[in-house]
Amino acid sequence: MSALYNEDIASIVRAADVPWDELADKTIVVTGATGxxxxxxxxxxxxxxxxxxxxxxxxxxxxxxxKARAQFDDAxxxxxxxxxxxxxxxxxxxxxxxxxxxxxxxxxxxxxxYPVDTVLATVEGTRSMLELARATGARLCFxxxxxxxxxxxxxxxxxxCGGALDAMSVRSSYPQAKQxxxxxxxxxxxxxxxxxxxxxxxxxxxxxxxxxxxxxxAEFARCCREGRDIHLLTDGSKSNMYVYTADAVxxxxxxxxxxASGEAYNVANEATFYSIWEMAHMVAQQFGTxxxxxxxxxxxxxxxxxxxxRIWMDTSKLRALGWAPTADLPTMYARMMADWDEAVxxxxxxxxxx
Numbered sequence: 001m002s003a004l005y006n007e008d009i010a011s012i013v014r015a016a017d018v019p020w021d022e023l024a025d026k027t028i029v030v031t032g033a034t035g036x037x038x039x040x041x042x043x044x045x046x047x048x049x050x051x052x053x054x055x056x057x058x059x060x061x062x063x064x065x066x067k068a069r070a071q072f073d074d075a076x077x078x079x080x081x082x083x084x085x086x087x088x089x090x091x092x093x094x095x096x097x098x099x100x101x102x103x104x105x106x107x108x109x110x111x112x113x114y115p116v117d118t119v120l121a122t123v124e125g126t127r128s129m130l131e132l133a134r135a136t137g138a139r140l141c142f143x144x145x146x147x148x149x150x151x152x153x154x155x156x157x158x159x160x161c162g163g164a165l166d167a168m169s170v171r172s173s174y175p176q177a178k179q180x181x182x183x184x185x186x187x188x189x190x191x192x193x194x195x196x197x198x199x200x201x202x203x204x205x206x207x208x209x210x211x212x213x214x215x216x217x218a219e220f221a222r223c224c225r226e227g228r229d230i231h232l233l234t235d236g237s238k239s240n241m242y243v244y245t246a247d248a249v250x251x252x253x254x255x256x257x258x259x260a261s262g263e264a265y266n267v268a269n270e271a272t273f274y275s276i277w278e279m280a281h282m283v284a285q286q287f288g289t290x291x292x293x294x295x296x297x298x299x300x301x302x303x304x305x306x307x308x309x310r311i312w313m314d315t316s317k318l319r320a321l322g323w324a325p326t327a328d329l330p331t332m333y334a335r336m337m338a339d340w341d342e343a344v345x346x347x348x349x350x351x352x353x354x
Contacts, residue, residue, distance in 0.1 A: 002342040004207040008246040012044040024054035032102030033060040061091040085125030115173035122177035141256035147175035151309025189262035197259030202268035206245035207339035224288035236277030240311040241268035244327035266313040269325035
């Protein structure tokens with residue numbers, strides 16, 4: 001891991017808004033640990049246990065044991081458990097206190113090419129984790145997405161706001177599955193008394209993102225580094241927020257301990273509200289040299305992306321628990337790109353199923 005990534009881990013371990021005393025000496029299950037957010041959650045838990053001798057035990061259900069061993073070969077108090085989110089099987093975990101369920105596909109191209117897998121990984125994986133929480137009495141935080149709001153609204157979106165989605169669009173496989181998984185969390189909370197809450201994350205990035213990541217924010221950064229023009233495949237009007245990865249991880253650690261059962265929380269930074277067009281220009285101006293931004297509309301390619309709209313997430317509910325974001329969008333870009341200069345490991349992929 002790079003120095004910048006380790007700095008972020010250290011900042012999480014020191015964070016006053018993470019209820020570490022409630023997490024210490026507990027067994028915590030983290031899915032998606034070979035991906036960005038889940039990996040940072042797992043690393044932060046391991047680092048806290050090592051720094052404070054609190055005996056935090058981390059259990060990582062993963063689909064690829066070899067990949068997970070390579071990423072966590074230096075970590076103590078970590079147990080790897082073979083688990084495929086699409087199978088519907090409950091992982092072989094006898095006891096746990098908390099579950100942070102991050103496993104998901106976040107690659108838009110795969111959502112379109114493999115929509116059935118996308119739906120099953122989200123819905124069956126979440127049901128499996130809820131069954132584990134039901135069997136062990138663990139508290140669970142499910143990582144959802146801002147995409148459940150669909151095209152959004154001109155007004156700030158509180159967690160009670162719904163989102164319209166086109167059920168017949170295969171690109172909806174991701175947000176529709178997230179919506180159903182959220183309903184499963186609320187249903188398990190009501191019917192079985194499972195303490196399950198939902199974190200609706202804005203798009204998250206920072207140190208740890210692979211330099212080969214295929215999402216648009218990473219492509220903009222690569223264009224600047226390589227002196228290429230930024231060509232938008234859409235009109236660039238889609239507008240939404242982002243959240244720094246370390247800020248998102250702090251939110252998840254707070255919510256799994258203190259989030260209200262059966263409720264959802266927006267996780268975003270209001271200071272990062274940009275349209276795609278505005279973000280491209282910001283990156284070109286601050287991190288490029290001769291980079292120009294142009295529109296090269298490609299309807300087929302545009303179909304891989306989330307529906308265009310305006311998603312301004314109201315984060316007051318999460319902030320009431322004591323959380324606040326730390327990094328604006330230029331800072332997120334600066335740290336991600338500086339991390340690339342330190343040769344971020346290519347194994348930290350943007351896509352993860354378990």
